[in-house]
Amino acid sequence: MKRTFYGQFVAGEDHQSIRPVVQKNQAYGVGAVLDYSVEEEAERKEMGSCMSTSEKESPGEYVHHFNSSILLSRTYFYADEVKCDQHMETFLKCIKASGGSSEDGFSAVKMTALGRPQFLLQFSEVxxxxxxxxxxxxxxxxxxxxxxxxxxxxxxxxxxxxxxxxxxxxxxxxxxxxxxxxxxxxxxxxxxxxxxxxLLSKFTEEEERQMKRMRQRLDVLAKHAVENGVRLMVDAEQTYFQPAISRLTVEMKSIFNRDKAVVFNTYQCYLKEAFDNVSMDVELSRREGWCFGERSRAAEIGYEDLINPEYESTNRMYQRCLDYVLEEIERNKKANVMVASMNEMGLAPTDKKVYFSQLLGMCDQISFPLAQAGFPVYKYVPYGLVNEVIPYLSRRAQENRGIMKGVQMDRELLWKELMH
Known part of the structure; x- marks a missing residue:
């Protein structure tokens, strides 16, 4: 595995072993977004606790929806509070490693790793x-x-x-x-x-404590990011968790993004409501006086249930959201955006307020020329033990099926480079 999929898409087993990859990319002006990519299997009991009332009434449909969403986004399923604390400690190490590896680093976190997903589901329903x-x-x-x-x-x-x-x-x-x-x-x-x-069903005392602990863990991570000069990127997850994740992320922004963009939210542009989400959060940042931080993620997977009917619709939504944020940057200079795209089209320069990001092992023909042209560019750098990152590698293989559409263009670019 280390010579095939793992070696292509994963930087190493821990934050120390990934340094050669990070330093090599930095030599060419490409930074790193560090992501601890260990994924955990869901226990059947906890899967049941993440069902809404309507889903529990039709379990067959829910299981189909749940399974079809597995490859879309990694989710940590709740074991206990001790496990959540362990995840937080891992993220703290990741933040520290990001601060030590570059002066302008990013670190990714998963909110489902920090608390009970049932709370996120209930809050999302509200x-x-x-x-x-x-x-x-x-x-x-x-x-x-x-x-x-x-x-x-x-x-x-x-x-x-x-x-x-x-x-x-x-x-x-x-x-x-x-x-x-x-x-x-x-x-x-x-x-x-x-x-x-x-609208929201009442939590038990224990559930309220779990909710508070999740908020406390987020607060610890954000403060640690500020202390280490690292931006905190909150990953998008399953659509049935995402409304709550985005809302909690916006609350973190209102606290920690007063002087500069520290906390970044992820907006999934394959969703029809992506522009509404972006425009409302930008407007809220204007009213409350904090810096808007966005990671706008394009869809490269051809799932039918990703709301937008076709790939071209996603491209239009992505460009619409990006144009809106770029206009906001020009207006008041307080917004920041990371363009997480594998598409060469539509990239434009700005005053160090726009960051570009691609996955490690993919689309180097975009990352390195952009870096050489002076743009702030990052590779999304996963790490973890071989046997623990298999689910992540499975998603990479699935997503590569969509990227194959551009292989002909890649071959032409490589041939042109060899001829010159």
Whole structure:
């Protein structure tokens, strides 16, 4: 394995053995995003705990959805709090190694490694319900055909449907309600029961402690990243966890991105709502005065259930999100973006606010010329023991099937290089 897949896509077994690879790339101006790539198998019991109520009622459909998503993103499944602490210690070592290997390093973390996924699932369900309910209200006011940032709902009309007079003091009551300040309405009035009911089911005392521990671990990692001069990149994960992961990441940004972009969120541009997510987070950063940090990830896998109907739609979404962030960078210089793409098209320079990233072992014809041209370029550098990174290597093999579309162009470039 070390001479084949492992040697191609994995830098080494630990943060010490990866140094030669990192230093070699640095000699050519290419930095590193270090990622501890050990993946754990899900226990059946914990898989069940990650099901929503509707999914538990139709387990066959859920298992099919779960299995079809395995290759999309690595997820750590909850064993216990001790295991989560061990994961945190591993990430701390990774952050320290990133700080020691370069002056401008990145380190990737997985939020499912730091707490119970059941909490992320429940929180995600609330956020999805919240957005669906806002969209329903927007449609009631005939504002469903406009961009999400333009959907401003009339407060008087809202009061006919939901109870909000206790939320806004009279002297501070706004004329209209925007999606960004709609989130506190997690308690809704249901006509069928005549009762105010919460969108989020109550946690037990133990679950609340687990939730707080997850937040504490995130806080420790972010502080450690600041101390070591490292940017913290929060990886995207399964779509049923992602709303909560993104929300928690935005909260971290509001704390740690005051002076510069330290925490980066990942936006999956194969999702139809990617632009709405990017534009809302950028607007929130403007209002609250913190630096927006984004890792915009393109899709290279041809799954039918990735929302956007075809590859070209993903490219258009990716370019739309990137253009929006580049305009924000030009406007106030507080936004940062990492272009995590295997596509040569659409790359443009900017004032050290745009970073480019490709996977270790892939698309060197993009990484190294960009670095030589003076762009900040990084390789996503996984590491871990051979027998522990097999799931990661499996995903790399699956993703390479999509990259094969560009083999003809790669051959032409190699032949042209040899001829000259």
């Amino acid at each position: 956020l999805v319900k919240w957005r669906c309910f806002f969209s329903f209200l927007a449609a009631k006011q005939r504002k469903d055909g406009v961009e999400v940032l333009e959907q401003k709902l009339d407060l008087e009309q809202l009061q006919l449907i939901i109870i909000i007079k206790n939320y806004f003091p009279n002297e501070n009551a706004p004329i209209c309600v925007h999606m960004l300040n709609f989130f506190p309405f997690c308690i809704l009035f249901f006509e069928q029961t005549g009762q105010l009911e919460p």
